[in-house]
Amino acid sequence: MPPRDIRVEFAGGVELLFDNQKQLDIPISKFHDPSHPAKENLTYTVRDLLQLLKDRYLKQRLELFLQGDNVKPGILVVINDCDWELMGGPDYELEPGDRVVFISTLHGG
Amino acid sequence: MPFLCKRCSRKAILKRPKTGDTLCKECFFELFELEIHETIICAKLFKPGLKVAVGASGGKDSTVLAHVMKVLNEKYHYGIHLTLLSVDEGITGYRDDSLETVKRNEQQYELPLKIVSYKDLYGWSMDDIVKQIGLKNNCTFCGVFRRQALDRGATMTAVDMILTGHNADDIAETVLMNLLRGDIARLSRCTAIITGAEGSLPRAKPLKYAYEKEIVMYAYFKKLDYFSTECVYSPNAYRGYARTFLKDLESIRPRCIIDIIHSGENFAIKSSVKMAAQGSCSRCGFISSQEVCKACILLDGLNRGLPRLTTGKMKKAHRSFAQNNKQENGEVTSPAD
Ligand SMILES: [Zn+2]
Numbered sequence: 001m002p003p004r005d006i007r008v009e010f011a012g013g014v015e016l017l018f019d020n021q022k023q024l025d026i027p028i029s030k031f032h033d034p035s036h037p038a039k040e041n042l043t044y045t046v047r048d049l050l051q052l053l054k055d056r057y058l059k060q061r062l063e064l065f066l067q068g069d070n071v072k073p074g075i076l077v078v079i080n081d082c083d084w085e086l087m088g089g090p091d092y093e094l095e096p097g098d099r100v101v102f103i104s105t106l107h108g109g
Numbered sequence: 110m111p112f113l114c115k116r117c118s119r120k121a122i123l124k125r126p127k128t129g130d131t132l133c134k135e136c137f138f139e140l141f142e143l144e145i146h147e148t149i150i151c152a153k154l155f156k157p158g159l160k161v162a163v164g165a166s167g168g169k170d171s172t173v174l175a176h177v178m179k180v181l182n183e184k185y186h187y188g189i190h191l192t193l194l195s196v197d198e199g200i201t202g203y204r205d206d207s208l209e210t211v212k213r214n215e216q217q218y219e220l221p222l223k224i225v226s227y228k229d230l231y232g233w234s235m236d237d238i239v240k241q242i243g244l245k246n247n248c249t250f251c252g253v254f255r256r257q258a259l260d261r262g263a264t265m266t267a268v269d270m271i272l273t274g275h276n277a278d279d280i281a282e283t284v285l286m287n288l289l290r291g292d293i294a295r296l297s298r299c300t301a302i303i304t305g306a307e308g309s310l311p312r313a314k315p316l317k318y319a320y321e322k323e324i325v326m327y328a329y330f331k332k333l334d335y336f337s338t339e340c341v342y343s344p345n346a347y348r349g350y351a352r353t354f355l356k357d358l359e360s361i362r363p364r365c366i367i368d369i370i371h372s373g374e375n376f377a378i379k380s381s382v383k384m385a386a387q388g389s390c391s392r393c394g395f396i397s398s399q400e401v402c403k404a405c406i407l408l409d410g411l412n413r414g415l416p417r418l419t420t421g422k423m424k425k426a427h428r429s430f431a432q433n434n435k436q437e438n439g440e441v442t443s444p445a446d
Contacts, residue, residue, distance in 0.1 A: 011329075011337070012169065012325060012337045013337040013338060013339070016338065016339070072356075073356035073357055073359060073360040074321075074352075074356040076322060076325055076326065076329075078326075078329065081122060081330075082111075082120075082121075082122045082123075083122060083123045083124050083326070085124040086111070086112045086121055086122070086123070086124055086131060101329075103325055103329060104337065105169075105278075105321045105322060105324075105325045106352075106356075
């Protein structure tokens, strides 16, 4: 059976904002907004994922993760081992089994 | 439809911030390393036999630097002797963890590691200093002590040159900061690949043209082992306005980083601007532009229980230091003892 979850990983210091969790498996069903009954063939983008992370998972200091409805500049996003800038950025449509990694570049070297 | 590599037409995995080019993993590794090699060659950084220490913090930049230097030294036969040099500031829950990373790097890269600690050099760890002075000026102490501690470690291990992991984003940020402060002397020095006055140990920045994004992507795709957390005593220190401003600019126009560095490099300094002459500290013998170096001044304040004085105006501190020395009738001990 193919995976039905989106795998989300945090690295480079982003995990500190998520209670030190380095990895989350989020079922696609979690994306459904209960106030809008799910439609057939509804797709979800990374932007929706950011909203979901903000609403349900982010533990502290929202401003260190998001700027507006996008990730804060300086946080890299890698989708299935590819720079998200080559995947459409926040508009990329997620598919079950996708792996999305958020890596901060802002922590000391 | 996936993007293809500009060089070889395999599937691209990265959009380069400097050029906008798309690259596959193999071409990215190759170009990233090659550009650092070119930076090194253009600046004629090394001669065969040179003993070179990588200032290693366990963080992303110095970990990537240590890895790439090891690769390039073998690939291009620089013939240099590489070591790792780390400073233990004595910060529980921060430096103890990052030093574990450096110790793993020592094994992974087979490079000898030397660790120098504030406690050994100065008699005070940062934990001790914070207990004494609180959280207000602690970063001043740490910055001054770290700079000198690296020099001392290098001297102890008879190293000829220290490499630091400063990347293009760091240098662009420094250019901006110096511009904002009107610090013309530093503005003209901060983009130089080698710093260090005559008689002092040269420090070089082989990653000065490497973008932070590429450094982190290189570490990610190479699965390098690095440590990332914030210093417990300065959770916001790295995130000044200049850095935020720069990252915002970069997200709109990534070239701005390299353009700011080039601007900094091409500023002409009027001859009327007085440049500080570098000498050595009369107390500990290490490099200083003043008769007594900042580390000795700060340490003197700590040991006399008057640390607040020393982090104010430096001139005042120098006066106080001179007076105190007269009173003590020249009875001084070097912090190295
Ligand atoms: Zn390629």
